[in-house]
Amino acid sequence: MSRIEYKNLTSAEAYRKLKTAPPPAELSSFLTAERVQTCSIDAGGGLTYNYAAKQADESLIRLLGNLAGELRLPEKYAALLSGEVMNTGENRMVLHHLTRGQLQGPVLFQGRNLGDFYQKQQERINEFAGKVHTGRVKGSTGKPFTSVVQIGIGGSDLGPRALYLALKNYVRETTGNTFMNAHFISNVDPDDPNEVLSLVDPERTLFILVTKSGTTQETLTNRQFVVEVMKRSGIAGLNPKGHMIAVTSETSPLAKSPDFLESFYIDDFIGGRYSSTSAVGGAVLSLAFGGDVFAEFLAGAREADAKALEKDIRKNASLLDALLGIYERNILGCPVTAILPYSQALSRFPAHLQQLDMESNGKQVNRDGKPLDYKTGPVIFGEPGTNGQHSFYQLLHQGTDTVPLQFIGFKNAQTSFDIETEGSSSQKKLNANLAAQIAAFALGKADANGNKNFPGSRPSSLLYGDRLTPRALGALLAHFENKVMFQGFAWNINSFDQEGVQLGKVLAGALLKGKDVSAVLAAYGELLNS
């Protein structure tokens, strides 16, 4: 494969042109109904990306397209799909896309076709989930499993948890019930496992231990926590080994351990925050909802992935979303982006995107380790609407910083029961609020009373679809993954490592082991000592 040139954002001629171009007029002056009707891109999975309310006229979008072209962003994405070493710091390929199908040539490693390997793991999970659902695999005391508890942290927690919550009501509505309830234990705070264990019946619970390395402190501690609680339960015949499966890498100390009913594998080419479509999300979601639901979810992600190969920025939603974000971050100077889903089912989706984005692109050096002289990833936060309207929207409307907004909405609810009050259903009210907020942020409203003045021209985008189905959810997830990677390419950073989490981990370990630590650290340890 021909090597693509990598260069810093500020070295790109197209970036200099973007920076020196006269800025577009205020958004409020050029946002028209026609723009709303035409500024749409098919994002895959039944989703549409609408950028009418972005601070970007046609000439700006042309400049962004030139930037994507000069930096060869779609080509870099294609190279990633093909197995180029994109995680430069750790010298690894980045292959989470292969969990949803092969879009470029096959990727081989040490003679193994990795696409086949990931698919094989999902088939094994499917088979295992089927055995659990039909009672062929039961708990150690002979009772069927009714609950599943994932033990994992970071990418082994946030993505799968957000996706579980996103689909729970949909599955209950369409199939009458879910196969199993899912819970999650993540924090090393003992209050976390104690809480979750108070909610489940150990005889009927299957635990999934998720740690790629097999060495994550919190996760191994919580595994032991669960085992101890089961041992002390006093239930005759209860054997923790009969209640736990593992998702880990084949090289981990946990692989092929006799302490698990079954083990499913990932590898170093799938980073934690990108692992929701691998066995990390696949095990818990297939157990909770069945393999068919998970397969639909993967199909939706694959559709969005295919769209991201498109070279025309006007047809590539995640690429345009990425470059509009670069414009807002590097030219307009916005330090924060908000994720605002008008869907209660997406209550924890912003928390997943917070990890995905901030851990990927919160970097200060380029992919070669050289310091950067421009801003990289913004802070990401968000809560569902309409709840957020009664919380932090005040600052978004009238605060002293502009925060670009990413709205998400669906024409229909997941659940079917609804009521009419004052001439409209709850779902209509939800979406009227969403439409009204976009308009209010963009257009504002002048008022002589400064306190009631809305400056407007606060930019937003809207990702919308018919209903939050597994397919739509897969596309939604993949859209943001691809957006984050495109931004990483544009910033010329490595979006796939996380060296910034190491120092704290090392210091905590030293303090716990009684090793020689700095006087400052020792003093803080003392403050918190019971």
Add this chain to the structure above:
Amino acid sequence: MSRIEYKNLTSAEAYRKLKTAPPPAELSSFLTAERVQTCSIDAGGGLTYNYAAKQADESLIRLLGNLAGELRLPEKYAALLSGEVMNTGENRMVLHHLTRGQLQGPVLFQGRNLGDFYQKQQERINEFAGKVHTGRVKGSTGKPFTSVVQIGIGGSDLGPRALYLALKNYVRETTGNTFMNAHFISNVDPDDPNEVLSLVDPERTLFILVTKSGTTQETLTNRQFVVEVMKRSGIAGLNPKGHMIAVTSETSPLAKSPDFLESFYIDDFIGGRYSSTSAVGGAVLSLAFGGDVFAEFLAGAREADAKALEKDIRKNASLLDALLGIYERNILGCPVTAILPYSQALSRFPAHLQQLDMESNGKQVNRDGKPLDYKTGPVIFGEPGTNGQHSFYQLLHQGTDTVPLQFIGFKNAQTSFDIETEGSSSQKKLNANLAAQIAAFALGKADANGNKNFPGSRPSSLLYGDRLTPRALGALLAHFENKVMFQGFAWNINSFDQEGVQLGKVLAGALLKGKDVSAVLAAYGELLNS
């Protein structure tokens, strides 16, 4: 009472001195163990505020003290307690403090002692909760109430929900069980009430309708939603009126309605985001945990309130916290602050502070409605540690913006069961991580490999206590309320109104009613129409 002068931050001589003073050396150069041991302030309720790892040496703190003095911040706080009209835009007093006791002279309004009024409401709630707990008040089909569901949004949801989650395990641990399980319905998305209603038995559920004005669209819609579901349940004798109480103002259309078992009152002097210690939080928390637990919580809040009257900035934790935040926002230019509790029980506490802070101080005009030429409230976000360490901490350590951090920790867990692995308990591991993170952020670690280089000097504070008890939680809440108000005084803004939420509400209403709306809004409405 003598009128205190109000002036913009940038008009203060002490602010000009702060701005022109030579900046302190880098935090990493002056943070010592001695600082850790000495830079502590008793914050009330058993909490300690430690500011050792703030970018503030003694001379800077002196300048902040001068600023507090010139702007007469403690005097403004005292005036607020005494009933001065602090909500200038709406011409209202700000009296949520009176729900936890009277710290200055009595506040009278139309002949009524408002402190007595709020206390009376809490006594009525106590009495009612006692009747529910002992079965003297039962559901309409004769079954005891075992669950309580709060219907409210914004301040009627975020604070009470965060506090319920914060105390649930504590109460279970200390009393064996809670009196009632609590759930919350907030979003107008029909998926929200459908989900919650699938979790409770209507015959055994008491609903609390919380809306001060009695006109909140989402809340009234969800009330009707609940009533419709009960009507359609087919359960003989099930009467919605026997399952619902109200928390509202005496002037609301809901007041004294025969549709409620009982009504408890608040008034316009308690803003939604400051209402957790009023009947808004009191009803659900007293029903779930009993009035004694709620009384301890109020006592803790009162202790923190009393501390905030202290004029010496070195003895007033919320005042110092506020001014360090002003320094970070206006001099250092930091646009975001993170709230990082090392306690899983505080999982939703950052979401509450997000509203409290961003809705209070996300303002662009001063208290007289004049535009400001300086930054006001930052974006607030956060998640519990250690979870966040595996998520967004990468950006906090190595991103291109400095994000000031507010850590919260407790020496002991809420639950007592814990295990030892590798020589330490889970709780020790949790706190070792907390100490290590503070040290890592502040001190950094130089590395020739840019990717492993930690710049350090990233400032943080630590609020810590022995255990997250109701008393500690009350103080924690009040600390942040007082911090936010002190910042509002310093910025010379009105922290008690929220005009920025009006425009979207009006536009959504117009769209729903089929009124004449802008073509842009109509076009967005069309996109989302099913």
